[in-house]
Amino acid sequence: MAEKESDAAREARQIAHAHTQREEGRWVGGIKVEDNPFSAKLVERYNEAAEDLRACPHLQKNFDQPRFWVEAVPELLACKQCTPAVAREEQARANSCCVLCGSHAKLRGFTVASGPLVMRGGFCGDCEQREGPQL
Numbered sequence: 001m002a003e004k005e006s007d008a009a010r011e012a013r014q015i016a017h018a019h020t021q022r023e024e025g026r027w028v029g030g031i032k033v034e035d036n037p038f039s040a041k042l043v044e045r046y047n048e049a050a051e052d053l054r055a056c057p058h059l060q061k062n063f064d065q066p067r068f069w070v071e072a073v074p075e076l077l078a079c080k081q082c083t084p085a086v087a088r089e090e091q092a093r094a095n096s097c098c099v100l101c102g103s104h105a106k107l108r109g110f111t112v113a114s115g116p117l118v119m120r121g122g123f124c125g126d127c128e129q130r131e132g133p134q135l
Contacts, residue, residue, distance in 0.1 A: 008116035012066035037131050039112045041099050042071060042121040049074035056082040064116075071099055071121035098124040100131070 046069055058079040059067060068078045070086055072095030078086045096104045099121035107122030 006064070006116060008065050008067075009113075012113045012116045012118045038100060038110060038121070038123050038127075042110075042112055042119050043114065045071050045074065045099060045121070046117070046119055053077045056085075058082060066116050066118060068118045069120070071095070071119070072097075095122065098122065098127055100124075100127040 049069075052075055053069075054075055055063075055067075055077045056079050058081055059065070059077060065079055068080070068083050068086060069076070070090050072090045072093050073086055076086055076089070096107060098105060098107060100123050103124055103126070105124040105126070107124060108128060109120060109122045112119045112121075
């Protein structure tokens with residue numbers, strides 16, 4: 001029997017879905033991270049950053065809520081209330097580094113939800129063309 005999805009995981013998935021439809025113009029639904037090179041690399045980057053993450057004060061008080069991580073601001077983990085601060089920092093850093101190949105180019109953003117975690121990164125046109133229309 002499948003494990004019941006937590007409220008935080010369900011909310012994270014719904015937020016990712018709404019964001020991708022509004023900001024990125026697409027939603028591919030549930031995917032297996034390991035089957036998608038963009039998602040797999042984003043999760044790898046998150047795992048590399050996880051040791052040094054600083055969680056916002058709201059997460060320190062209540063970790064059982066959706067959590068947001070942006071590849072351009074790898075040291076921060078935020079709750080929904082604090083995402084505007086992370087978004088401002090992401091814009092200030094003007095990230096242009098492709099999550100897959102590392103080249104600096106104009107990026108197409110993508111969002112992945114895994115359990116209660118919402119992760120965001122970007123990929124370049126060359127990687128999108130090489131890897132195919134997977135997102």
